[in-house]
Amino acid sequence: MLYRLSAPLRTGLVTILLGSLSACATLPASGPTAGEIKRRVNSSGNTIGFRIADITAPVLAEIEAKADVVDRAAPTLAGLAAEGRNDVVGPGDVLGIGIFEVGVSLFGTSGGGEVGQGFDSGARNVTFPAIVVDRQGGISLPYIGRLQVAGRTPPEIQDMIVRGLRGKSQSPQAVVAVRSNLSGTVYVGGDVRKPGRFELTLQRERLLDAIALGGGAANSSEDTLVRFNRGSQTVEERLGRIRAGAADDLVLIPGDRIELIKRPRSFIVLGATTRVSQVAFETGDLSLAEAVARAGGPQDERADPSAVFLFRYDPMAQSDARAQPVIYRLNMMEPASYFLAQKFAIRDKDVIYIANAAANRPTKMVSIINQLFTPFVTARVLTQKN
Template sequence: MQFSRTLRLRTIGSVSILAVLLSGCATLPSSGPTGSQVMRGAKDPAAELKFEVVDLDGAAFKRLLAVQPAGRGVGQLASLSREGRVDRIAPGDALQVNIYEVGMTLFGASTQNVTGGIGAQMGVIQDATDASVRSQPLNVVTVAADGTIRLPYVGRLMVAGSTPYDVQRMIEQGLQGKSQSPQALVTVVNSPGNSIYILGDVTRTGRIPLTAARERLLDAVASAGGSKVSAADTVVRLSRGGQSAEMRLGDIRPGSSDDLTLLPGDRIELVVEPRSFSAFGATSKVSQVAFESPKLSLAEALARIGGPNDAQADPKAVFLFRYDAAAIAAGEPPMIYRLNLMKPESYIIAQNFPMQDKDLIYIANSASNPVSKFVAILNQLFAPLLTARILTDNNN
């Protein structure tokens, strides 16, 4: 009777201790949720932030490859494409004006004799009394803020918005009846109005004049000495007409729609923004890792962080969290991609799945990990007592 009572008490005590131990497993510290907890969170109807989990299998991978990445992807700068000209005179431009006259001249006191001149070169027979053409180079004229210039014997001319050829005709018309066969030659010496500005993380910042060759965006970047870091880690921001767009320099292909033909007043800014991803969960350590290459696959990213930890990770629950601001603004939920590394095909998919800037890799804990931790703690607590008991029994 006494033995049965003692056995019953020991059984009740053992069950009570086991219940306490199991409840203690849930309160142990952990590096994050298990895979099943992540999946339950996606299906929770009461969750304030909804997200979607997509299994990275063969079918899903094919669909993802057909989708063009949003954000700073291809076509962002192309939206700013406009038609325009670079030969229009603007306030602040500096013009060199030369006036050519035949015979008696308005500027005779300071003219230079060009014997044979234009007429002789063109085979035209000049007046026998004076077979010379005289040219008068005027001082460089700066276009005023109101878009006008003022010339002797011509007066004030509105030249803003005109081409140099238009201004030549204005001057010639102004000299009609005052000079014999006047001809004008107008050259733009300096044109802030037909320039673009480049700044930021380039070798040489400043103003770049545009020419009739019609420079493109990459031409301007090359003229400025290029980016200070790799093109893949440099963001190009183009401002035009009150609008702006940006994309990574490495994504712009020469001659493409994003390699815009520049227009007067464009402002180009190059900003260094290194691409990186973060790693959490059952891995060697929580870390932020730079891409350090133009492209990075999911397999390469997992290799850089040491892959799943054998002692605590669940290889069937490797998650990639991706926050696409453009997609979310369009009403799409944040995406979480799940990779099952126990399937051989997953390694092929991981080799070809491209990482994006600020992606987050989370390797889930194994469901048995809390129990293993608790058993290890018990071993640390009771192993010294058991050793002491054994030694005491042996000494007796």
Template structure:
């Protein structure tokens, strides 16, 4: 009985081995081999992809490209930040000599038997708010259109309005609460809020510094500036202190900072299949491969490393087409070329499985099949 049982087990094992040998091409794999990708190009190419070898001729077209013109730099324009606008709270004082309009006659005037007092006396009119139309209302003067005027120009407007009503009037105007010459910072900053523009004109990086900086890594952050009805944005790491993206601010600018990390995906015969953040303003293909350990020494075909990307169509820059760039890491010059290839957001790296791994996997499967049989045989002896 024991022999019959053992013979049945041997027959089952033999059947399983035969099945495994027959299905060698369907062994578990991390993805297609290089030959299978080439076959898909000819027979099952539903997306219309093409394969381009990365060599000395194609590498320059994949190199790091300068940032496109425009962006935040298109918002840069001259402007003033020292003028009065709607919502501002003005503090106004009037200084007079002799017979005054706001404080009455001097107690030492000749009409009262005293001597003339030439000293100036000041009167604070209190605070005045600039209305939505940009006007203020003052006693004896009436309505003044002050929007777009500097405090000095408003002073001269008041003095002209008091001529003939007061003896040598002089006005002093200051902005107590600035609601017009301000900018707004929101999003992933430490201290969001409304800030007053200072002199000289502040720039974009100055405004972020006043708001405490970002709460995340600058390489993952996007800064958006809205001026009026126009918005532009850029990677924060691409805004340099002396560059054109570091624009001078104007009243009413709205600055938003939000987290938008750039990532790439790694699949196939790699020791670390994952989604990886760039973590830098620029990232080369060589650096991207190194971050995940590169091709697996046990599984990969180093001659078949692929970069999947939607590239601009040569005939129409507004459309894209799927392209697979093939890197042969068995060639020494590929290591130089890979340092010049710039990664794009959402790129996919695929490392093909080596065909030579199939016999090794088969041996592993057979080992798993025979281990229980050997264990049973050792027990039944």
């Protein structure tokens, strides 16, 4: 059955319809359409100078080449490699010193020394178990006086003691051992399970050895940044990129400081997708295809699959600190795009935007108009029945 509306009612509905169609652009949306983004490139509103580049094989090759140049120019831990010694004494170290004599003795009594037990009764010895190297790098011993021992090995300090006793003692000998090696330590802190100071040995420990001594990273290696300080230089690098025994796995020297920092990499997904979210990488490398899949992909009823945009700042040149804003477009209606998306590497803090389909707003408007018409039609039906 057809129902006819009165002339005034028809006029009013037509007015509402025309006004509604002109208001399509003001309807709520999760973001701009592909056409609106393109129009903004050459508009006066593009104050930051962004550009749009379709993801093609030549563009992908250009991106990879530029990324390779930037990666090579970035400082790495290998640049801090230096030779150092951890077998020498320094300020704060605690030394154990034993002195042995034969015949006329300056120290101790016959066979009474801690180290000399079991020796011939004609030998004399005395042990100084805790001699601290002072701030200036020296120690003081009876009958010898002050010795500057900083930067010396235990055997060299033994020779210094023997030379100091010559002419005062008969056939003196000395044994020097490092009881506490404070100067030959490295510091491991931050997001490790057991932060602290660790002594280096003659085995020449490396960076990953020190992290292991600290109980390992508290978070995954991909989410952990290593901040390494050597002297006045500091370099940061992802723990997940450091391989055992490689150049970045530095041989440690006294005074090195290692700090582990939790800094997960992530990308942001906006627009016509299943959910708007910030997504963690969780792996070493991530492609655009994997990123779109993790976001749930374009939403069938809302998205324009030919307009998947990636927003990022690209470095303009190796020596240029500035960065150029670029919008890369992936057309998922083209089969070749799926192969390119597998090679397009996502970077930390990239923004992926899946554009709304251009038909979304008219569809919403039709829905609104239907809601406006429904009460009138219902009223008309009820009137006819009565």
